[in-house]
Amino acid sequence: MKLKSSFICTVLIVVALSAVSAVFCFPSRAGAQERKVTVRRSELPAVIKRAIEQAVPGARIVKIEKEIEGEDPGQYDVEIHSGQKEYEVEISPQGEVKEVREITSGAEEDSGVEQIKKWTDSFNLENCTFSTVGRNRFFSLEPGHQLVLQSSEEKVVITVLDQTKMIGAVRTRVIEEREEKDGKLAEVSRNFFAVCKEHGDVFYFGEEVDDYKDGKIVAHGGAWRADEPDSKAGIIMPGTILLGARHYQEISPKAMDRAEIIADDVTMTTPAGTFKNCIRVEETSGLDPNEKYYKTYAPGVGLIQDEDLVLVRYAKVAEQSLSMADVPRRVRATIRKHAGGAKVREIVKETVGGAVRYEAEIIRNGKAFDILVSTKGKYLGIEGEEEAGQDDDKETDEDDDSEK
The missing domain is CATH 2.40.128 (Lipocalin)
Known part of the structure; x- marks a missing residue:
């Protein structure tokens, strides 16, 4: 019985020492102690400045800290003021906004009263x-x-x-x-x-x-x-x-x-x-x-x-469908001139070879063709039925002169 009692005491001592070790040693191993340094706005990389502006546009920066040691080394913690409220923005070293959270006052946190979430319907x-x-x-x-x-x-x-x-x-x-x-x-x-x-x-x-x-x-x-x-x-x-x-x-x-x-x-x-x-x-x-x-x-x-x-x-998208009312006045006038009273079925604004132009689909005598017009209203030509192209060829030079 005495031997068994000594063994039990030994086991209890080992367990106690293990517990002490867990309390005092393991936290230091779980993660490095967090350490931050204050950073001036002029010292911020451009990618971090852009991230702040994207997260809370037009906000006033109150404080900037950079994490040197801890779970997220290199992370920027930015305290900002916007619309009578304080926010903390966490930004990765690469400029990704990780989190934006509102900073609540101690009185709000300690009140113990659950805040009722309201739906904002007034936006100034x-x-x-x-x-x-x-x-x-x-x-x-x-x-x-x-x-x-x-x-x-x-x-x-x-x-x-x-x-x-x-x-x-x-x-x-x-x-x-x-x-x-x-x-x-x-x-x-x-x-x-x-x-x-x-x-x-x-x-x-x-x-x-x-x-x-x-x-x-x-x-x-x-x-x-x-x-x-x-x-x-x-x-x-x-x-x-x-x-x-x-x-x-x-x-x-x-x-x-x-x-x-x-x-x-x-x-x-x-x-x-x-x-x-x-x-x-x-x-x-x-x-x-x-x-x-x-x-x-x-x-x-x-x-x-x-x-x-x-x-x-x-x-x-390279092109967008428009109505006649949506195109500039000079473009509208050129389309009407070369349509000759025919029906304008569709107008498309497209980019071709880096240049933007308007393409109006016209129905004349049951045949379809496209009138091409620059953004300034300059007549560029016709695509489609050969008859339409022949009818309008003579007008091209006249339109070009009017744009000069």
Whole structure:
């Protein structure tokens, strides 16, 4: 019994020593102690400066620290002030924004009261200078940007058009969405957006909707405009991405879509490629809060997933279809002159050999041909029926002289 007791004591001593070792030794092995140095703005690499501006456009930098030792050596932790709030932005040495989080006060953290998340529906639009061209990290208003998403039954083509539209006092960019179901056109919408230069928020000012059945327009479901009674613009994509942020996208009696950012570090693979540092958004409607939809956006690209629709390709398109009202006055005059009263079926703006031109498809005496016009309204010639080409050859020199 005495031998057994001594053995047990020995075991207990070993266990105790192991516990002490675990408490005092293992933390130092788990990770190096974090050490940071303060960095001046003038010392920041250009790639880090760009990342800060993209994360929170127009913000005032309060403090910059660079991690020398720790879990993320080389990482920049930037404390900034924007819109009466303080944020901390974590940026990798390569210039990737890893996280943006709001810095809460000690009183808020210690209150012990769970904050009720509200949906932001007031955006101080009067403080914004709006532009129809530009982008933030997850949404582009650059004409020609195109996304093609597809599922087993549906296909959606989203194109930033070279067209604008006035909604109230704001000129907006037109983005067209064409939706097909089982290979048949189901819906075409023209959506109106503008970006706030000060903060990078992209605002949504409404949409025109044409619902199709058997090739004919049968309804206009979901159409709304911010300049209608009891309606105003919402945010489709904020310039500053904050996890858990909630905001209205549409504010109208007929449309009350809203979005919550539920993830900011998503990696997703689609037929168009693998995308990192994506955000995931949960969309609901104030008209039916129980319905939920999920979308994923990739930096520099935009929407890559909408429920079962996934991105299959994206690109700058080489041409865009326009109406006669959308082309410059001089271009319109040249087209009408050479059309000779014939029907103008379609106008396309395209880039050929690095030069931009307009191509108008004309129907004359049942035959189709194209009139080519420069962006300045100069007549470039005709493609198509030889008869049309012969009729207009004599006019070419006259038009050229008028441009000089």
